[in-house]
Every structure is written in structure tokens, then in C-alpha cells.
Amino acid sequence: MKLEIEHLSKHFSGNQYPAVNDIKFSMQAYEILSFVGPSGCGKTTTLRLIAGLERPDQGVIRLDQHIISNTRTFIPPEKRNIGMVFQDHALFPHLSVFDNIAFGLKGFTKAEKKDRVSELLELVGLEPLAKRFPHILSGGERQRVALARALAPKPALLLMDEPFSSLDAHLRLEVREQIRNILKASQSTVIFVTHDQEEALFMGDRLAVFNQGKLEQIGSPETIFHDSGSRFVAAFMGDSDFVRGKSMPSGFQTELGLLDQQNDYSPGTDIEIAIRADDIDFELNQQGNGRIINRFFRGAFNFYRVELDSGAIVHVFKLHTEIFQPGDRVLTYFNAGHPLKIFTR
């Protein structure tokens, strides 16, 4: 194991709840792990605990089988061989690009520095900018320099704290693809923090979903998306709406009708079903169970927002050939080709 975390906790004085609450997970070498969750969920704090920028209240952190933090030991950040890319890139304004990248190369001779820095500039595609200073670079260029700087000393682990959030939206898509390629090309082990679930799904080989200081679920993007371990994950990551119902021996009774699905719940349990826009369908029906509130044009599809009579909101995909109007009454029903995720209430 590259990185092992056990029972990691951190409580800031003055806050009611712990920022990081008994986190446990591990990482393999060369994998990119995305930390994702809403703001204040503890993902950045966990990152900073791993970096050594905060001191945990309890827990063990092991990097390459060495303990870097436990109740008796605390290795300071400069000795952990961990690299970090910050949200605001944190390039040293008084140093050139070259000197920024070379900053972590302690003990290298001048020639060695030159070689390594050139290598990295090539890797990130910024060779002509070696002599420039950070303030004249664009946002995307700065992040790439920050990445090169962090990778230069060949860290055992690379941490990235929302590195794209300060970029304009259209740049973000382009830059993150470039960055992912660089990370893979350099064979780095990376923890990548973001609050954007789409970004997390794209960047990560695995995802770790955080909520209120706890690690809700860790797994591959597919698992997280389709097999959400908790209602929160389903809601946050899974593009899901929720429909309430009661369990029955052979299925679940809901306002969309009966969902045929084997289950082990004792009959009469209150549950919620996580559905996606492709799991349900509707047809025009004056006596239906809901009405269309809005239609969103998505090119090949239309994305309809339907308000059920109970007040719940669900979404439905329809081919672009079928157009329905807001205000139309519809009958919504299940149309999934696979078992749906069920959560108790």
C-alpha cells in the first residue's frame, strides 16, 4: 500500500462538529484518488492532515509503510516527501518559472537542476516560459507550472487542492484533460480534491465521497455512480432524484406504481428509491400523477422536470423528437432495465 489512513480525526476549537471524523482508507501506487464532497465536508482538511500542514487529534498516517503521523510521531511537512498543488497555484512571485520549479530540488547540482527542470517543462509543455515570471502567465499556465514544481522532487504522493476552481469554466475542461495525461505520464500517485462531482468522476481512478467530516463511500466512479452506498452519495454524485415508498414482499409501493424488485426489507418499511432520468418515463394523461414544470433542451434529448402530486421532483429524459409542454399533466412510471438503489428513511 502506498498510503494508509486509520482513524484520522481533527476537531477545530470553536466548531461544534469535528472537521474530520474517523477517516479510514488506503491507496495503491500510481492511482488517482478524487476526494469529493460539498464545501465544509472535510476533504481539504484531510488533505492538509496528510500534507502535515495540520496536526491530527488522532489517527495514523502511513506513507510507503513509514508512519508519518500518529499520536507520538509527527513528521513535519518538509520531511514527508509529499508534493502539493494549491487552489491559487501559490507560485513564488519573486522567482522565475525555472526557479519555482527548481525550488524543491535541494541538494541538486546546477546541471542536475537544469536537466530535471527541462524534463518537467517538457512534460507540462511550457519550455519557452522558463525565464518568465508568474505574474505574466495565464491561469492555466500557472497551474501547469505549479504541477511541475510539485512533481520536480519526485514526491511519493501528490496532493491537489481544487486546482482548477480559479480557472474560467471553458478553460477548465481543456486543462484538466491535459493535467490528467501529465499525471499518468509521470506515474504519480495523486489525491485530487474537488467539490465538482463531474470533475471527480473524470479525474479519479477512484473516488472518496466526504460528507460532514465522514468518508461516505470510496470506490470506482461506476460504483459510486451506480451503486451509491448511501443516500447522500446517491444524491451528490449520482444525479438521482428520490421517490418514497413502502417495502412489500416482492417490491416497493410508490406513487409511481409498484416497483418489482426483490428485497430483504421487512414489509412496511419506509424507503426511498434513487432514480435517474433514464430510469422512469411518462405519458400524457389528464389523470396522471404529476405535471411538467420545465423542459430543458439538451440537443439529442430533452430533459423534463416533473412535479409529482406529492410534491416530489423527478427528472425524465425524452428523445428530442417528442416535445411536451410545461403544464401538461402526465402519468409517470418506472422504466428501469436494472435494479434501483433503495435506502431506508
Add this chain to the structure above:
Amino acid sequence: MLHKLLPVLATLTLILSACAGSTSQPDPISSNQNGNILSGKLIIYSGRSEPLIQPVLAAYQAKNPQIEVLLKSGSNSQMANTLLEEKANPQADVFITTEVFTAHALSQEGIFQPYEPAGYQNLPDAYKAYDASWVGLTQRMRVIMYNKDLVSQDELPHSMFDLTDPRWKGQIAAAGSTNASMQAQIASMIQLVGQDQTEAWLKGLMENEVTFFGGHSDVRKAVGAGEFKLGLVNHYYYYLQLGEGSNVGIIYPDQASGEMGIISNATTAAIINGSRNPDAARDFLDFLVSAEGQKIFAEGNYEYPLLPGIALHPDLVPTDGLKMANIELAQVVENFDATFVLIDMANLP
């Protein structure tokens, strides 16, 4: 980590202070008491107005180029306070003050070391410490100067106590309570006429809206320029102003029988106990009471030299024609605290 900086900084500070401190530690003295090859620093604390002590310092420095003459001037009491504070760790060599009470008080505290400069026997006893711990240099009188353009002969006041007459309201200039001569006058008056009368006089001055300046130079210039009709000064200030061409006159007050007479005092000099350059200090004192030094005071400052045989400045009135007040030195010094109480009660600025 940063703790490592602290000892470095501390050492630096100590080194620097040692270097700077060396300005107050003299070079090794190679001297000869016969007046040959004196060197090192001569540190003089002076309560006198700077320009009045400058000439004699300059003359001495010119005669002894190998001595570094360093002066700190301030008010009498400021310098006296400093000497008292430095008692355990004396920094100065010589103290020059404008009146004898301070000298006496400091002598009682053991601040001075005795020395009889050349010609000591010839100096009048009234202005010498009984144990030779300080010596008077020149005599000074408290007088009233007036602007002749603004005051006619028949209006002239004849006594210190006339200054409280309402006809002079707002027309009088004097030095304020930080001035040693003023303090000495008040102290003398307490001894001469009693505390109550002195207090009444002070309050009378306040009611008469006397303007109190920081020093007598301002007073004499103001009277000379016609800003005020009368000024309460030491006698030589009148002559200095006269020498600048102003139309001023002088009154020697309280000459009539039953009146207290002229309040006089003396500039004194003393050697500090624990002086680091006593040889240069003694040589300096010798110079001050020598004919050459006394001449500088007499001719440059219009002062009354205490060394007999030195010619007065031709404009000066000899003292034998004047009625001087009978001041008991020791008694006055005892009453000095009362002086400050009175000053505060009268709210003298």
C-alpha cells in the same frame, strides 16, 4: 529555530553597546599633574545657558587639543537629577551650575570630590564650599531690566515686591519655574522674608499676568524689542541686551533701609566624585578660576568674577556700592523643598 537568532541578536546588541559605551569610558589617561599632556575625555554637565559657557569651553579646548571636551547642557535640576541617579555609576567629570544651593545640596549627597584649584585662598568664603567640594566662579545679581522707550524714570519700580503692582499688569517678563536662578531667588526670598510673603509675591506675579519664558535670553530680547516693559533677570542679561544696541535700563532693587537687598548668587563648578578623568577635571577647574578664565566671564558675559583683581567690564557697577541681601546658605538649602511647594501652589509655569 528562531531561538537561535536571539542569542545572535543579543550578542550583537551587547557588542554594539560596548562600542557605544566606550564613548562614556575614557581612554587610558596619560597625564601629568603639572599640567602637561592631559588627554582623554572631559565630560561636563552644565546647567548654564549654553552660549554663556561656550566661550570658556572653546578657550579651554583650544588650549588642550588632546582633550575631548564633551558637554551636556540642560536645566540645573535636570543635570542635578542625573548626577544623583548616576551616583553609583558616575559618568561626568565636572558639574557647572548657576547657583550655589544646588551645589550645596549635591555636596551633601557626596556627589562631589574636594579640590582647591590654584588661587583658591583668594576666592571669597561666601561662595566656596566649606570642604572645598565646590567653588564659585562668578557672582550674579537678580535685577529688574526695563525698556527705556516705554518706561520713564519716575515710574521705575524699586523693589521686587513692586512687580505685583497692577500698573505693570501684563507688562512683565520673567523666566519660568524650571529656571535655576528663578528657583534660587524664590528660595532666597523664603529665607529672607518668610514663606507667606514669598507666596503672596508669587501669587501677585501670577495675578499681574507676568509672562514666563523658558530662559532669560527670551526675556531680555523681549524687553529689548519692546514687547514688555520690565524683565526679571540676572544682571548680565541686561548688559548683553544693551550690548546688542537695545535701549534698556537696569534697576538694582530693594536698596532702601528695611528692604531685603539684592539677591545674589554664584556660578559654581565642582568635580564629580568618581570622575574618570580627575586630572583633566582639576586642570579645567584651575582654568576656570584662573585670570584667563575669569577674564572670559567678565568680558564676554558681563559677570562679576570672584577672583580678586580681575577687571570688571567697564559698564558694570561695582558691588561695593550695592546693598546685598544676607543669605544663609545652609538655611536656604533646607527650605528648598518649600520652594517647589510654593511654585506648585502658585501654579507658576
Add this chain to the structure above:
Amino acid sequence: MFRTEALRSTNRRQNKPIPKIAFLAGWVALLAVVPVIYILIRALTGDPELWQRIIQTRLIKLFSNTLWLVLAVTSGTTLLGVSMAWLTERTDVPGRKIFRWLLALPLAIPPYIGAIIHLALLRPHGGLISQWLEGTNFASLPLPNPTGFWGAAFVLVIFSFPYVFLLSGAAFRSLNASFDEAARMLGRTSWQTFWQVTIPAIRPGITAGALLVSLDILAEYGTVALLRFETFSSAIFVQLAGRYDRSAASILSGVLILLALVILYGEFRIQGQSQFTQIGSHWRPTTLIHLGKRRIWGFLALLFTVLVSFIIPVGLLLFWSAQGILDQQTISGMQIGSKGLLSFIFNSVWSSGFAAILAVLFSIPIAIYVVRYPGKVSRLFSRISQVGYAIPGVVVALSLVLLVNRFLPFLYATPLVVVMAYVVRYIPQAVRSSESAMHQLSPNLEEASRLLKRNALQTFVQVTLPLILPGLLAGSALVFLSSLKELPATLLLRPAGFETLAVRVWIWTEEGFYLQAAPASLLLVVISIIPLYFLLRRETIFRQ
């Protein structure tokens, strides 16, 4: 003042228990506060009879005098400073750019030199103006009395208003046009907009500046002594210079410090509330107000202020210096014992310079502690270290005399005591500018450095220090400027043979030796312009 906009860092982290830097910061805070505590103890344990006497005789008068003077000068400088800033920043008065510089230059002139010139001009019968008027038809024109309350207030306003001028100028400049425009759309006239929108926006910053000015007035000695208006500060000096007992001085000092601490506390509170107007990417500068025909009045107002506060004083100094230099006696009269003019200049420069370096060095731990470890304790240390604002030079001198003699006798009677006095008194200026510089530094930079294999000290030296250096230099320039001008503490603490330009100007003036005092004053002003220029260049209103 002399602060640039601060970026509010959103990273407020409560970190490990007691960081090492806290100890260093604690030492500095202690250094700053010990003199105050010592004085307060001496004051409170003073002889009750002495207390009574002081209360009976002078306390009320001193209180009343001091407070009235503070009130008058603070109002005067605010009025003058804000109106001058308004003219140069918000209107189309011609020559604005030059006036901005000229109006700031009086800061190079210590107020007591201003008082000297004021007296020299307006002395009845003896002053220059009355001499010029003699023989003309205006000979009997009653001239204002240069001394007393109004004289002191006038001089202090003229030479202190640049503080408020610079502050309000920066505030006006940073105002966003959209405030004004929103007000106009809601039906307000320009005048109403000014009072209801502009002034409230800049008020906290101006108030903070005005309070600092009032602290300066509390501490002012030279001017009020020369112009014979008795305030606490001058009364304390009189006690120290004219009495044999330190107790009365301690008592008066104690009262003065308490008064000043109240004002200082007020300033801390307001400064904390003041909004640093964000210059975001949607900021637009306000449009200038066109004065039309009234431009000439604005121009004349600016011109008159510059004349009175800078051109005439410096002109006179030049004139007298020229007179003095040509007279051989003047030059020889500048020798004091074995020391001459060069030694005075050298002493002024090296003691102020050394104090500036020490003040900035000591301020660094406080700045780091406050900005990187925000919390009650660090804020307390920061405020304690700024207590020097509330201690006038006279009181610093008194406390150092008492303390140094007792605990650090090897420092006594060396110039280092003078340097110590400067540091104690002016370290708050260094603390403020160092804190401001640290605020602008993103903590991520230091964290990045740690993760790039630098420990805390190396990070400080290789990353923090180069980036806060401009701010540190500004702080040192400010301390240098203030120390150059310092008078009462230097007068009282200096060892024999150690004279600074400020002291010489004072003593020569006291003796009426204007021909010697003038070149020394001129030199002092000229030397002061160097750090002043450096400071002004960093101010926003001088950047285009």
C-alpha cells in the same frame, strides 16, 4: 496610515497549542509594555499628598488645556486634510498631481520647527512681519498672537494635516463609481451624495487617522513649550527638567498614559471595523466633479495651504541658513565642546537608522504571530506592542531613566538608551506595516515552501522575507522619519557629547540663536524628505 489595501485571507486556522513564534512575539510585547507598567505603578504608588497637591493646582487646567488642544487640532486636521484630498482626488482642479506631493511634504517638517518659524514671523515688535510692516500704512495692523492656544493649534494643524490628507486621498481614490451612481439614480444631488454616501464610506478610515493624530498631539512637547501653552506633555517635561523628585512627573505621566490608552483603544476598535474597499475587477474610478468657474478658488485654497505649510517655512529656513553660512561666527558657534555639525548629522542618522532596523526586526515575530495564528492571544500581543502610540517621548524618557539605571546600567549614559527610547516609542509603526505586509502574503506560499523541503526558518528567509520586504522597508522608513524628529526623549536621555540635529535646533532656538538653528533645521527637513519620499511613492494616491 501608510498602509495599502489588505487582502483578507479566508484561511483562519487554529493551529497547534503554542507556536514557538509566540514566545518571540511575547518578548517584544513585553519590551513595549514594561515602560508603561513601570510608570503606572510609580504613579499609583505616589505620595497621596503629592497627588492631592497636583489635583488641586494643575490637573484640571492641564486636562482642560490638553483636551481642548486635541479637539481643536483633530478637527482642524480632519477638515483641512479631507477638503484638500477632496480637491485633489475628486475635482478637476488644475495641478492636482503636483499638489498631491506638495501637500504631503510638510510631514518632513517637525512641528516645533514650524513653531519657531511661526514665532519668528508673528512675534509682536520683534517678528519679521511686524518689522516688514513698520513704516508702511499697515504698521498698526493687529497681528494674531502667535503664542497660546490658537497659535499652538494653528501650527499643529498645519504640520499634522498631511496624515489625514493621505488617508482620505487613498479612501476617495478607492471609492467605487457605482456607489455614487446608485445614489444619483435614487435622486440624490451631488452634495447629498457626498454627505450620505461618500463620507460614511470613508469615515472609519478617517476617524482612525484622526485618532492617531490626536495621540500625536497628546505627545507633542516642542511646539507647545515654545508657544507657551501648557499641556500634559510639557508639564511633565517641566517636572523632569525642573524638579528634583520624579514622583510628580510619574503621576502626571500616569494620567496622560491612561488618557492616551483610552484614545488608542478607540482607534483599535474603529480600525478593526473599517472596510478596506475592495478593488475588484468591476471597480471603476469615480468621475471627477467639474468645478467650472470655481476651479480658481480650489486652486487658490490648495496653493495657500502649500504656501503656509511648506513653501514659506522652507523658504525662510533657506534664507536664514544662507545668512548664517556667510557669517563666520555662526559656523564657529556651531561647535559644542569638541563636537561639530557633522557629528550632529551623523548622530541623527545613525541613531534613527539603528532604531528603524531594530523596530522592524522586533515587529516581525509579532506580525507573523498575528497573521498566521489569528486569535485572542496574538491580537492581544499585537495591541500591547502598539502601546507606544500612547506613550509620549517625555514619558518614555522618564521610564527608561528609571528602568535602565536600575536593570541595565551598562547601557546607561550611552547613545543606546536614546535608540531604545525611539524603539519603544515608534515600534507600533513598524508593527502595523509589518502586519499589513504579512496580510498580503497568501499562507499558501509558505505552505508550498514547506512541502518543497524547506523548514520554517528557511521558508521565512527564502520566501516570506523577500515578499514582505517592501512593507518592512516602509515600516523602517516611517520609524526613521519619526526618530529623526524626536525631541523630548533625546533631550533628556542623551549622554554628554551626543547631540542630534533635533536637539541642536531646540537648544539653539531656546537661546535665540536662529542663525545656527536655521541650517540645522534645514538639514533635518532635507534628510527627512528622503524616507518621506520613499513612503509616499508607495501610497496609492501617487500611483496612476
